[in-house]
Amino acid sequence: MSRISAPERLARDLDWNLLRVFLALAEAGSVTGAAERLSLKQPSVSAALKRLEERVGARLIDRARGRFQLTAAGVRMLEEAREVEAAILRLADRITEAEGQVTGHVTIALASHVVCPLFDGVLAGFLADHPGATVSLEVMPSRDALALVGARRASLAVCLMPLRPAGVVAELLYRESFGLFCGQSHPLFGARALAPDALAGQAVVSFQTDREGDALGEVTALRRRLGMGERVVGSSAHLEEVRRMIEAGIGIGPLPLHVVARDLAEGRLWQLPPYRGLPQVDVHLCHAPGLRRNPAEAELLARLLAAIAATPLAQRIYGAT
Structure with a gap:
């Protein structure tokens, strides 16, 4: 023996x-x-x-x-x-796959300010067609989302690209324009025809990635051109909290135009100059190639890639002025 x-x-x-x-x-x-x-x-x-x-x-x-x-x-x-954990989680999915069913769980890591009609439409259609599939959306900073995909801990990520980890493929999902805003209690709320230097020296709130060389580096460059200084009095990785600080009057801050359209219409925010030539930021769909996916992961990724390929970029640019 x-x-x-x-x-x-x-x-x-x-x-x-x-x-x-x-x-x-x-x-x-x-x-x-x-x-x-x-x-x-x-x-x-x-x-x-x-x-x-x-x-x-x-x-x-x-x-x-x-x-x-x-x-x-x-x-x-x-x-x-x-x-080993991933293989165990796929086990039940492989059994149902043999029976021709699209089942399984899809974990999507999302940056906090993802507002994309194309993504929403694909996700809704996928779940309607495959009631045996489930999806979880986990909001986190873009760096963390990319790390999870690279470590095979998330099926997909929809996020900004401060860097691209090895083994991660990124497709441009949409492009968004960032403007500068203030809240009702701010001295510049409602002001029109502001002088070019009106924003110089104003207190700033922003995202943690609003710094040179990071995902919102173009926003950082805009603030510098306006003389707004380097000191950020309040910051967060989540759009909701940046918006909260702006609405509270803590400072002027950047937000995607298409995300805050309702806030502007309802008078909770006021857009400040400049109004043209605004920073544009790309949001990507990220995934790890060669990963052995469950049927739901494979189907949703295929649908998203097909929708991106079939939709001209001009229709995936939001908030352009």
């Missing part, structure tokens, strides 16, 4: 639940956080980590006082554990 190899022994003895605990630890960054995510007691989480380390014969997490960090072996284990 041949001796069983170490990898074969690990495959035979390893419990998926131990990997599940390890994933929670790696993502939460603490035993307490992992225990909360898994609805387990902290000693149970620590014991599971110990058993996993014994199984693989290596220390996976450095948990010295005040320190919680993956070891080199832990980083490798995290990559493989994510692949």
